[in-house]
Amino acid sequence: MKLQRISALTKKEIMKTVREPAVLFMIFLFPVVFVFAFGASFGGVGGSQTVTYQIGVVNLDNGNSVNASQILLTALSNTKILNVHIYANNQTAQSDLSQGTVQAVMLIPMDFSQSLASYQAAPNNPAKWTNTTVSLYLDKGSLVATQAIPPIIQQALAAMASQSQQALHSPFHVETVSLFDVKTTSALDFIAPGMFTFASIFLIMMVAQSFTQDRENGMMKRIRISPTTPTEFMASQVASYMGIALIQAALVFMMIYALGFRPNVGIPAYSFAFVLVLIFSLSNVGFGLITATIAKSAGAATGLSFLFVLPQLFLGTFVGASLSSGAQVAGKFVPSYYVTNALTSLFLRGAAVTSPAILPDLTVVSVSCAAILAIGIVLYAKYFKI
Amino acid sequence: MHFPSATGKHETKFSKNYYSVKKAISKMTESAITIQNLTKRFEDKTAVENLNLQVTKGELFGLLGPNGAGKTTTINILCGLVKPTSGKAKVYGYDVQKETQKVKELIGVCTQETAIYPYLTGAENLELFGNLYGMKGKMLKERSVMLMAKMGLKEDAKRKAAKYSGGMKRRLSLTLALIHDPQVAFLDEPTVAMDPQSRHAVWDFIKDQKTQGKTIILTTHYMEEAEELCDRIGIIDHGKLIALGSPKELVAKNQAKNLEEVFIKLTGRTMREEA
Numbered sequence: 001m002k003l004q005r006i007s008a009l010t011k012k013e014i015m016k017t018v019r020e021p022a023v024l025f026m027i028f029l030f031p032v033v034f035v036f037a038f039g040a041s042f043g044g045v046g047g048s049q050t051v052t053y054q055i056g057v058v059n060l061d062n063g064n065s066v067n068a069s070q071i072l073l074t075a076l077s078n079t080k081i082l083n084v085h086i087y088a089n090n091q092t093a094q095s096d097l098s099q100g101t102v103q104a105v106m107l108i109p110m111d112f113s114q115s116l117a118s119y120q121a122a123p124n125n126p127a128k129w130t131n132t133t134v135s136l137y138l139d140k141g142s143l144v145a146t147q148a149i150p151p152i153i154q155q156a157l158a159a160m161a162s163q164s165q166q167a168l169h170s171p172f173h174v175e176t177v178s179l180f181d182v183k184t185t186s187a188l189d190f191i192a193p194g195m196f197t198f199a200s201i202f203l204i205m206m207v208a209q210s211f212t213q214d215r216e217n218g219m220m221k222r223i224r225i226s227p228t229t230p231t232e233f234m235a236s237q238v239a240s241y242m243g244i245a246l247i248q249a250a251l252v253f254m255m256i257y258a259l260g261f262r263p264n265v266g267i268p269a270y271s272f273a274f275v276l277v278l279i280f281s282l283s284n285v286g287f288g289l290i291t292a293t294i295a296k297s298a299g300a301a302t303g304l305s306f307l308f309v310l311p312q313l314f315l316g317t318f319v320g321a322s323l324s325s326g327a328q329v330a331g332k333f334v335p336s337y338y339v340t341n342a343l344t345s346l347f348l349r350g351a352a353v354t355s356p357a358i359l360p361d362l363t364v365v366s367v368s369c370a371a372i373l374a375i376g377i378v379l380y381a382k383y384f385k386i
Numbered sequence: 387m388h389f390p391s392a393t394g395k396h397e398t399k400f401s402k403n404y405y406s407v408k409k410a411i412s413k414m415t416e417s418a419i420t421i422q423n424l425t426k427r428f429e430d431k432t433a434v435e436n437l438n439l440q441v442t443k444g445e446l447f448g449l450l451g452p453n454g455a456g457k458t459t460t461i462n463i464l465c466g467l468v469k470p471t472s473g474k475a476k477v478y479g480y481d482v483q484k485e486t487q488k489v490k491e492l493i494g495v496c497t498q499e500t501a502i503y504p505y506l507t508g509a510e511n512l513e514l515f516g517n518l519y520g521m522k523g524k525m526l527k528e529r530s531v532m533l534m535a536k537m538g539l540k541e542d543a544k545r546k547a548a549k550y551s552g553g554m555k556r557r558l559s560l561t562l563a564l565i566h567d568p569q570v571a572f573l574d575e576p577t578v579a580m581d582p583q584s585r586h587a588v589w590d591f592i593k594d595q596k597t598q599g600k601t602i603i604l605t606t607h608y609m610e611e612a613e614e615l616c617d618r619i620g621i622i623d624h625g626k627l628i629a630l631g632s633p634k635e636l637v638a639k640n641q642a643k644n645l646e647e648v649f650i651k652l653t654g655r656t657m658r659e660e661a
């Protein structure tokens with residue numbers, strides 16, 4: 001394998017991207033303009049969502065004749081908005097929270113029933129109440145969770161205390177445990193991870209067009225006549241599109257940073273995000289090759305590429321959060337879903353790069369992207385030769 | 387052998403490879419191309435049928451025939467792009483199927499399509515293909531400048547190829563095929579759709595290649611081009627070689643006025659009808 005050939009072809013591909021106005025727009029300007037328009041439009045806190053939220057409960061309540069924790073759990077279930085999952089310990093619950101399995105974890109304290117009993121004994125004498133605190137851990141990667149769940153808990157606690165939803169005073173306090181200030185969170189923060197993922201999805205179209213165009217105008221034949229080996233050629237293509245994906249991610253990051261995205265993470269997290277986007281770009285090259293195999297012309301390749309662009313876009317990026325539960329399940333079959341999920345854990349949930357919240361996603365992304373690229377190369381080589 | 391800066395401080399890995407190839411070549415026979423019982427079938431159609439042909443080193447051989455006669459398929463087999471159904475083909479003693487990589491280093495192909503990258507300049511196109519053949523640095527630049535000057539493209543070397551006229555694009559496409567100074571050049575209708583001026587520039591260039599001892603296989607629809615340039619001509623129809631000889635021999639043998647008449651007599655069609 002000669003590096004000279006790989007670098008020459010890589011340089012050629014990058015020059016094409018820079019010099020062809022249509023390619024330049026689709027690859028660089030479109031994601032940047034889109035992110036700017038979307039980010040600027042939805043910079044404030046998003047609207048309400050009428051879906052069911054998963055809440056984990058760690059019940060430490062000693063209980064007594066009152067059994068307040070059961071009353072609370074029944075009240076929460078009756079809201080039809082919260083789906084309650086009971087955990088034996090806080091560690092397991094936190095693990096599921098960090099992986100996005102539940103959107104919140106509520107820790108019911110040991111003296112919870114005692115507190116309710118003290119209230120019922122002297123409802124008008126706060127001095128005799130046993131004050132207690134319910135801890136609430138929120139999924140910082142979910143806009144709806146941070147906005148919707150705390151008021152529901154507050155309301156249920158208040159109702160327990162006074163049998164009236166208008167009650168203002170009770171011995172119960174809810175402490176929202178979060179490193180992330182929910183009140184200052186904008187929709188941009190929640191869609192930013194998906195935007196990172198979104199940036200390189202249109203590579204599918206570019207790869208498909210590039211291969212079909214080169215086939216149509218005889219350049220692929222010319223390359224095949226030269227001593228360039230299939231490995232050298234494919235290495236150059238993958239290298240150039242990974243480079244382009246890196247530039248796209250950098251541009252999108254600069255744009256969302258300019259719009260106010262400031263995740264509380266360090267350089268390792270940013271570096272990891274770029275690595276993840278690079279790995280993800282492999283699947284887009286693979287899908288592009290599959291499209292180029294199916295398409296008979298560059299025009300057809302443009303249309304057919306949407307067969308892969310749209311699922312990646314709608315099921316796996318920032319768009320996915322607002323889709324139906326069925327669509328969200330379907331999202332688990334596209335690589336972009338895992339990229340966005342990992343980036344959400346990284347930027348918003350504060351997960352470490354090596355945490356269990358990230359590694360499964362990284363594994364799925366790496367394996368699926370490598371497989372899709374391999375399928376793309378094999379299919380293209382089988383039907384058109386390289 | 388014309389190859390600028392092949393020695394001295396700019397000598398590169400390419401030139402070393404080049405001379406090792408040259409050394410190997412010197413051990414071989416005088417036959418540049420040997421085709422034995424070559425057959426190629428595409429499903430129910432036979433494109434090439436039991437073709438036997440030998441082209442000697444330094445020969446300018448014209449391969450003529452109506453459209454679909456099997457000319458391009460034969461060239462594609464010789465380039466290693468298409469596998470023959472049966473038979474053998476060798477270029478400079480290397481089997482085109484088993485030693486494809488060696489063959490690729492020896493040949494240059496100007497395809498029927500005007501195959502250039504439109505978003506690169508003429509010079510960049512040449513640099514890219516020079517790199518693919520292992521050339522670089524001063525040697526590549528000198529060869530690039532020399533070829534562009536010979537093809538009348540020097541003034542436009544830094545313009546994007548997309549802005550070239552049709553004739554200029556064809557000339558650039560031909561230049562790309564020859565950037566690495568190949569021993570054997572396959573020129574598949576190199577002057578098609580060119581104005582007379584461009585065509586004569588290409589003719590001069592092809593003649594120049596021949597004086598340098600290069601072997602050239604030329605397919606063309608222009609009879610005057612074949613008569614002007616070719617040492618020998620093979621006429622192929624329905625995949626079979628139906629005539630072989632120098633233009634004068636073919637004219638005399640078929641008692642014709644010119645090559646066009648020979649072609650009509652043998653194939654029953656004119657080139658113009660087929661083009």
